[in-house]
Amino acid sequence: MSALRGAKFNSGALFCRDKIAAMRNRSLAFLMLLALLPEARAVQLPGLDAFIDEMVQRHQFDRGALESAFAQAKHRQSIINAFSGPATRKPWPEYRANFVESRRIRRGVAFWLQHREALARAEQRYGVPAEIVVALIGIETYYGRDTGKVPTLDALTTLAFDYPRRADFFRGELEQFLLLSREQGFELSEVKGSYAGAMGIPQFMPGSYRRYAVDFDQDGKMDLLADTVDAIGSVANYLEQYGWKRGESVAVRSSEFSGDGDKSPRLVAEWSNSGVSPLDSVAVEAAQNAALLEFAMDDGKESWLTFANFGAITKYNNSTYYAMSVFQLATAVKAAFREAQ
Structure with a gap:
């Protein structure tokens, strides 16, 4: 109190400060209330x-x-924000590590063992190997666990x-x-x-659901939301419809390209003439068309010749990283499945 002696007391200024503070508090409370309210009803959307x-x-x-x-x-504004945000792409090793990892491989083997009859039947009917179907479902929804x-x-x-x-x-x-x-x-x-x-289990958009879903267990319903057998048949049908070629390879490691920069798709025989040849012992027809893809690694780069079946996977998700992750997870699951027999 002693500090106030001799000082002029401006009650008007104090009142203004109190009023401004009160207005700020009310504004803050209003904003907090808005944050707690449910998102706007869609009926308000024009159109x-x-x-x-x-x-x-x-x-x-x-x-x-x-x-x-x-x-x-x-x-849901959060959806608009997700679509409108800046596009970012993880480096290939980081992207791959999200999907081609030990737990997903183990659960892929368990999924295959549990549904081996449906997977074998889908492969016979549509020509799509079991491991590809397993890997797709494994990447899309962790084998149906996260839809x-x-x-x-x-x-x-x-x-x-x-x-x-x-x-x-x-x-x-x-x-x-x-x-x-x-x-x-x-x-x-x-x-x-x-x-x-x-x-659903295979993450089909509604249009794809109506076009490519099949009643693979013949129970009278095409249930991709909860029926794993229907999901297996539908994934295989989808890939076949988008050009999957029975018995052909997806991709094969290759030597690096040291040409003039033209990496447009061409016959395997033509790639060989350009110094690009398969490194793995995979049966590849010389007359088969192939695209050359390069993936940056921590210690350099990997080169791959990719074929029509790789292209079919990109119809599921138009990303070379995605398609290569499916292929490499499928390869790892197949190897682990054989060891489990």
Whole structure:
């Protein structure tokens, strides 16, 4: 109190400071409240009403049922943020290590042993080796253990109406999801998957689900959400439809290319004339077309000749890193499976 003696007391300034502090506190409280509120309802998205009209007219959906479903759907800003963020690519050794690792290999063997009959039948029917199907499912959902937790209706609605860059694609997938749910008897609000709308054990987009899913256990349903046998047959069917060639290789290590920089696909015989030849004892036809890929390693680079079956895997995910991870995981699982016999 003694420090105040002789000093002028500006009550007006103190009042203003208190008022500003109170306003800041109220603003902070309001922002905290907003953070706790559920994400915005999707019915507020422009274009959704017109989409519902189109679905009613084109596919005879019940308007009330669609309006009720979309009234419960949520716009998820986190999905937009994930799609809009800067594209980053891990170095190949780091990317590979996420998938080609001991636990995933062991569980791949266990998955193969558990479903060997379905895998053998899929290989016989579609020509896709068991280890490739195992590896794909292992990378996509850890053998069905992690199929995604994002409501598919939320994901597709958010991307269809608030991601202009690929709005047409996701509107099409939303339409396919509505049709699929009606055909399969799914509750729209209960289906969950990835933040991009991929679903089930093999992570098919709805359009791929309708085109390539098969009832492989012949129980009258094409259930990729919970039926592993259907998932196995559907993955093999998908790859066959995208050009998988029975009995042919996926990729083979090769010597390095020291030519003029032209690495466009060509016949294996032509690669040999350019000094690029397989390093592994894999049967490769000289008349087979091959693309040369190089992967940067910690101590240099690896060169690979890749074939049509490698290209088929990229139709599942358009990434050479992804396709090579599938191939190398498949190779490792196959070796471990043989040892387990």
